[in-house]
Amino acid sequence: xxxxxxxxxxxxxxxxxxxxxxxxxxxxxxxxxxxxxxxxxxxxxxxxxxxxxxxxxxxxxxxxxxxxxxxxxxxxxxxxxxxxxxxxxxxxxxxxxxxxxxxxxxxxxxxxxxxxxxxxxxxxxxxxxxxxxxxxxxxxxxxxxxxxxxxxxxxxxxxxxxxxxxxxxxxxxxxxxxxxxxxxxxxxxxxxxxxxxxxxxxxxxxxxxxxxxxxxxxxxxxxxxxxxxxxxxxxxxxxxxxxxxxxxxxxxxxxxxxxxxxxxxxxxxxxxxxxxxxxxx
Numbered sequence: 543x544x545x546x547x548x549x550x551x552x553x554x555x556x557x558x559x560x561x562x563x564x565x566x567x568x569x570x571x572x573x574x575x576x577x578x579x580x581x582x583x584x585x586x587x588x589x590x591x592x593x594x595x596x597x598x599x600x601x602x603x604x605x606x607x608x609x610x611x612x613x614x615x616x617x618x619x620x621x622x623x624x625x626x627x628x629x630x631x632x633x634x635x636x637x638x639x640x641x642x643x644x645x646x647x648x649x650x651x652x653x654x655x656x657x658x659x660x661x662x663x664x665x666x667x668x669x670x671x672x673x674x675x676x677x678x679x680x681x682x683x684x685x686x687x688x689x690x691x692x693x694x695x696x697x698x699x700x701x702x703x704x705x706x707x708x709x710x711x712x713x714x715x716x717x718x719x720x721x722x723x724x725x726x727x728x729x730x731x732x733x734x735x736x737x738x739x740x741x742x743x744x745x746x747x748x749x750x751x752x753x754x755x756x757x758x759x760x761x762x763x764x765x766x767x768x769x770x771x772x773x774x775x776x777x778x779x780x781x782x783x784x785x786x787x788x789x790x791x792x793x794x795x796x797x798x799x800x801x802x803x804x805x806x807x808x809x810x811x812x813x814x815x816x817x818x819x820x821x822x823x
Contacts, residue, residue: 559601563633566610566626567601573617574599587616604633604688606695634692638782642764645774646699649766651707655749655758655802659721660730661710663697664737664746669730670694672722700741706766709745711758711802717748717819724823731820738813747806748815757801765792765799 559567574584581599585592588609597603605613607627614623628644635643646652654661660669670693674686681689699706720727738746749758764776775786775795786792807815 560633562629563601563604566605566623566630567599569619569623569626570605570613570617571599573613573619573623577617579617584613584616588612604630604691606691607631608695608698634688634695636782638784639776641785642774642776642783643696645766645768646696647702648768649699649706650704650769651709652699652764652766653709653799654764655711655713655762655799656716657713657758657762658716658719660712660716660734662693663700663708664710664734665693666726666730666733667694668722668726672726676721700737700744705743707743708741709747709803711747711749711799711806713749713758714751714815717816728820728823731816731823735813735816735820738809738816745809746812746816747803747809748812749802749806750815753805755805757798757805760798763795763799765796 558564574581579587581592581595584590584595588595590609594603598605598609605626607630610623610627610630613619614621617623631640631643652663659665659673665673667690670690671686674681674689700708717731734746737744749756762778765773766775767773772787773789773792773796775792777784777786777795786795806812
C-alpha cells in the first residue's frame with residue numbers, strides 16, 4: 543500500500559497517494575463542486591480544518607468514516623461517499639486486521655487479555671503516538687499519523703448505540719511499563735480509571751504478577767460475539783495476526799479467558815491497584 547508523507551506546515555507530499563485514496567479524494571472534490579461548495583464551506587459544516595479538507599481531496603490523508611458519512615449528506619452524494627468507507631478501512635489497517643475492525647463495529651460483546659500493552663480501545667492519543675514512535679523498524683511521520691488516527695477512530699465502538707459489553711484482563715506489568723515516559727503512563731492510567739468509572743458496560747481487571755497459576759501464559763487474545771451469536775477471536779502471531787472463526791478454537795479461547803477473569807483481581811480491586819500506581823508516578 544502506498545503511503546503519503548505529508549508536511550503539516552506546507553501541506554505538500556513526497557510520495558504519490560495510493561490509487562484508492564486518489565479515487566476517493568477525486569470523488570470528494572467532484573461532489574463538493576457539484577454541490578456548489580467551497581473547501582471552506584465543507585470545513586465549517588463538517589467541523590474540520592480547511593487544510594484537512596484539502597488533504598482529503600488530494601489523497602494525502604485517509605478520510606475518516608465519520609467524514610465520509612457526513613460528507614455524503616452535506617454534498618448530496620446519495621451513498622457514493624459512504625460506500626467508500628470499506629475501501630478506506632483497507633488503507634488504514636493491515637489486511638489481517640481489517641476483518642476484525644469490521645466485526646468490532648457491530649459486536650454485542652468484546653473481550654481481551656493484554657500482556658504487553660493497554661487495550662487499543664482504551665489507549666490515549668499520547669500513548670498511541672508513543673507506541674508508533676518507538677516501532678521497529680521506524681515509521682515515517684505520515685505512517686505514525688495514519689496509525690494514530692485509525693486507532694482513535696476505532697474507539698467510537700466504546701460509545702456507539704447499542705453499547706457493547708466490554709471486558710478486559712490486563713497484566714499488571716502493563717501498568718508499570720512507561721511507554722512515552724512517566725507522564726504519558728500516568729495519563730494513560732488515569733484515563734483507564736475514568737473509563738472504568740464512567741462506562742458501566744466496561745469491566746477492567748488486573749492480573750497480578752505474583753499469581754502462581756495463570757491461564758494466559760500462551761499470550762494475548764481478543765474475543766467478540768455478534769448480535770446473532772457468532773463468536774470470533776483474534777490472536778497476534780509472528781508475521782501478522784490471525785482472525786479465528788472455527789467454533790471449537792474460539793470456544794477454547796473463551797474458556798481460557800473465563801479462567802483468567804477468575805484468577806485476576808476484581809474490578810474494584812483492579813481500580814484501587816491502578817489508582818495507587820498512578821499516584822506513585
